[in-house]
Amino acid sequence: MTSLKLLVKNARQAVLVCNSKELFLRGEAMKRVLVLEQDGANGVSVVVGRDGCISAVGHTASIEKQFHDATFDKVIDAQGMCVMPGLIDGHTHPVWAGDRVHEFAMKLAGASYMEVHKAGGGIYFTVEHTQKASEEELYQLFKSRLERMMHAGTTTVECKSGYGLDLETEIKMLRVLTRASKELPFIEISSTYCGAHAIPKGKSSEEATDDVIKNQLPRIQQLVKNGELLVDNIDVFCEKGVYDVDQSRRILQAGKDIGLAINFHAEELNLLNGAEMGAELEARAMSHLEEISDAGIEAMAKANSVAVILPTTAYILRLKSPPVRKMIDAGVPVALGTDFNPNAFCMSMSLIMHLACVNMRMSMEEALVASTINAAASIGKAATHGSLEVGKVADLLIINAPRWEHLVYQMGGHDHLIKYVIKKGDIVHSSNC
16 A cells, blocks of 8 residues: 555646646746646546655546555645645845835835935845844744745745845855755745845945955855855846946856856846846846846847846836836746845735736736746756646645636735645645635
8 A cells, every 4th residue: 555645636726837847938838827627526636745746636536546545644625726836936035134114115205226225224224234133033033934935825935145245144144044944844945145235335346246256155165065054046236336247247157166056136227238148157047127128138038047027126116117028028938036125025926926917917827937937947946846747846835716816816815815835745834714
């Protein structure tokens, strides 16, 4: 008799997203989400093996026949409900102390991002508080934020450092990310070193560039080699008045040289042709892109670089939206992220999908693809995450609705929709909805 971890049975729908081992979807393919529908009284079932990976997806009658002699640790009857992949948040800044609620009023009164920044607010305000905070304090704050993200349906999340700007604090933040990766089973983290998030006070941009390349990165490399840190990606804020294109290129190349994937901020406030630079470096992903040019879009498409779009940024800062429709039409794989940080305090990927549909004219199918398989591609996990396919990690949401679209349609309603969050086949959250 076979002993397995989990059986989800009798679902109204199972949203596979894709099922041919695609590593991302682009263009017209983003509009074609693969959904397995209930056939009459014959619902849909998902089987999860002991390894926490999907063993089978199919109609219940077929699954019952195939696994007639199996036992399961847990059986969930999902009659009338939908099963879908756990959501993947492609861009967050979640390790920090000191909120910036006071700056919200400044922005409402018309202050720009850079005006707040130059007045000593913004990143610098958070840096000061993060430098002063203990590692344990940062960890507890981070843990509570991850729990909120998971309750909202996020099962995998990209997380950045970047509120240290000095070696000691950046390593402190990366230690927090590493500890969470090892200790918290309910969510998976892709860790990004973002020491070049702003120019530290008292340094020129060139001095800051040299510090990152010659001081911070070699120390981080050593700690990774010793097993003390887990770091996956390298980021830089390539922006006018911060790190220019040449400085950004040198920082990103130095990170790539020690094995980090390039995943960086580009073309947010000003057009610098950073997207073309990133494409030349074969960046895995670039974020923001509000000001990207047609040439930058073409370069990203040719390089298969994922565009991580952040609807909260344009919303909170009243910026123009990035040209998402142009990107999709040009063949750029588009992903989504919350950009959770003290400036854009949002932890809900379902809300992000809603904003992307309304403000950026994405379809619900495109938004779901961007929050699953393409977000997985942005952090190099599309071979194992982002769709309901046999052999992939069993990260699932079960929503109490007859169609998956309700998760996008019901703005801010995830707490009344998400019945179960499942990570690697284990139930990590359940509700009474």
